[in-house]
Amino acid sequence: MAIIYKNFRASVVNILPLLILYYLSISEIDTHFSNMFEILSFNLQIIIIYYWMLKNSSVLGNGHIFFAGILNDVVMGLPLGISSISYLTVSLVASYIRQVTVNISLFTDWFTFLLAIFFSNLVYLVLILNFTNLQISYVDVSYNAFFTFLFYPFIWTIFNFYQRIMILRNDD
Amino acid sequence: MSSSRDDFGIAIRSALLKKGAKQKFSLVFLLIIATIIFLLDTYQFKVIKFTKILINDGIYRLTNISTAPLRFLPIINNKITETTFALKQNKELKVELEKLKNKEFQVEFLKNQNDSLRKILESDVKIKGKSILAKVLIDKDSPYLKSIVINRGSKSGIIKGMPVVDGNYLVGKIVEVNYLSSRVLLLNDLNSRIPITFGKESIQAILSGKGETKPVLEYLPELYEPYGNQTVFTSGKDGVFLPGIPVGKTEMDELNVQVRLFSDPNQLSFVTVQLINLNKDNF
Numbered sequence: 001m002a003i004i005y006k007n008f009r010a011s012v013v014n015i016l017p018l019l020i021l022y023y024l025s026i027s028e029i030d031t032h033f034s035n036m037f038e039i040l041s042f043n044l045q046i047i048i049i050y051y052w053m054l055k056n057s058s059v060l061g062n063g064h065i066f067f068a069g070i071l072n073d074v075v076m077g078l079p080l081g082i083s084s085i086s087y088l089t090v091s092l093v094a095s096y097i098r099q100v101t102v103n104i105s106l107f108t109d110w111f112t113f114l115l116a117i118f119f120s121n122l123v124y125l126v127l128i129l130n131f132t133n134l135q136i137s138y139v140d141v142s143y144n145a146f147f148t149f150l151f152y153p154f155i156w157t158i159f160n161f162y163q164r165i166m167i168l169r170n171d172d
Numbered sequence: 173m174s175s176s177r178d179d180f181g182i183a184i185r186s187a188l189l190k191k192g193a194k195q196k197f198s199l200v201f202l203l204i205i206a207t208i209i210f211l212l213d214t215y216q217f218k219v220i221k222f223t224k225i226l227i228n229d230g231i232y233r234l235t236n237i238s239t240a241p242l243r244f245l246p247i248i249n250n251k252i253t254e255t256t257f258a259l260k261q262n263k264e265l266k267v268e269l270e271k272l273k274n275k276e277f278q279v280e281f282l283k284n285q286n287d288s289l290r291k292i293l294e295s296d297v298k299i300k301g302k303s304i305l306a307k308v309l310i311d312k313d314s315p316y317l318k319s320i321v322i323n324r325g326s327k328s329g330i331i332k333g334m335p336v337v338d339g340n341y342l343v344g345k346i347v348e349v350n351y352l353s354s355r356v357l358l359l360n361d362l363n364s365r366i367p368i369t370f371g372k373e374s375i376q377a378i379l380s381g382k383g384e385t386k387p388v389l390e391y392l393p394e395l396y397e398p399y400g401n402q403t404v405f406t407s408g409k410d411g412v413f414l415p416g417i418p419v420g421k422t423e424m425d426e427l428n429v430q431v432r433l434f435s436d437p438n439q440l441s442f443v444t445v446q447l448i449n450l451n452k453d454n455f
Contacts, residue, residue: 023238026231026234026235026238027235027238027239027242062197062198062199062202063196063197063202065202066197066202066205066206069206070209070227071231074224074227074228074231074232075231075232075235075310076317077317077319077321077347077348077355078317079210079213079214080209080210080212080213080220080224081206081207081208081209081210081211081213082210084202084206084209084210085203085206085207085210088199088202088203088206091199092199092203095186095199096183096184099182099183099186100179100183127210131210131211131214132214133363134317134363135362135363136362137362137383140383
């Protein structure tokens with residue numbers, strides 16, 4: 001009984017980042033605070049994907065990232081697959097950085113996150129502009145990218161703390 | 173030089189092809205699948221179109237349910253404030269006050285809802301033609317797209333392009349129709365273009381969304397000298413919107429003539445879809 005409880009507790013702790021990713025993709029709650037501050041919006045999904053693919057890729061998994069992207073497209077009314085490609089690009093950058101980096105610190109994470117945001121938004125813009133009739137505001141996309149980059153250290157600190165809890169729970 | 177290029181190639185190949193212990197698909201496989209889905213959707217293939225309609229209906233309902241508890245957050249917030257205030261009073265008064273407040277909120281909520289529904293019902297009489305009342309399921313305020321999802325679809329006779337009004341005022345048009353739900357593109361979206369008319373001279377222009385709260389007027393006559401506080405109506409020139417639906421009032425900006433919409437696009441809970449006969453050639 002104790003083993004079942006322990007395993008259940010560990011799986012709940014491990015699955016939480018994935019649940020947050022899905023919930024953000026499917027729900028109306030987004031990180032767009034135009035009511036409070038006109039230009040403030042950031043993409044928490046990208047931060048979650050980048051952090052967990054870099055630190056512990058087994059927490060999310062590329063299949064879930066793909067599916068979360070599809071859900072996000074449906075809710076946002078974007079062409080199907082565009083968010084998936086954008087998220088998988090972030091995952092690709094994170095996997096590449098994981099392969100080539102030995103020492104990981106907040107600074108290296110933050111700097112390389114810039115590459116992930118750049119490629120993710122580049123792919124997003126290229127697809128929107130070349131394959132759809134949608135118009136998007138470059139200023140809004142830029143602000144979104146800027147604040148996503150700016151908030152990374154705060155979320156990094158929270159996730160780092162959470163990851164310690166995950167390790168402790170697994171070692172119980 | 174050659175060695176560093178090799179290292180880069182190995183790392184990229186590993187990132188694309190390597191699967192984790194619990195992962196079933198490699199990154200490159202999923203990227204290819206996502207690209208195929210994107211292309212099928214972009215070029216409107218029938219298979220993906222029908223699949224999308226089914227997925228949309230399911231996910232919109234799920235989104236509506238998943239966010240339902242969050243709509244009570246402001247109410248919970250109010251209750252906490254009230255409770256803090258009531259703690260300063262004696263126990264009897266606190267209990268009595270809380271009960272009264274709860275009832276008052278419920279009455280106010282029902283009264284507001286009743287008023288808004290009554291307004292919508294009255295407005296149906298004023299605007300000619302058949303119409304259908306719809307509830308807003310999702311009003312996710314995206315930084316890129318300004319749209320809402322309503323709980324009426326092709327089952328209720330909705331067709332792409334139909335105008336959507338809040339009371340008597342235009343709020344947007346249908347851009348995506350599923351069986352049980354539809355997406356409405358709001359007037360302030362970057363992709364929204366509506367032919368309008370205003371003023372004594374019946375000036376014709378295009379109301380163009382800018383992604384901000386107030387859309388602007390474009391294609392005004394060359395010698396026109398703009399001034400504010402004029403009511404803007406749909407002109408019906410496109411053959412889609414009925415002429416004479418009020419949209420908003422003009423406001424002067426430094427460079428543009430903005431339109432303050434009569435209906436706030438961020439405050440929609442019920443809307444009415446005008447079931448007009450649309451010629452498919454318009455789209």
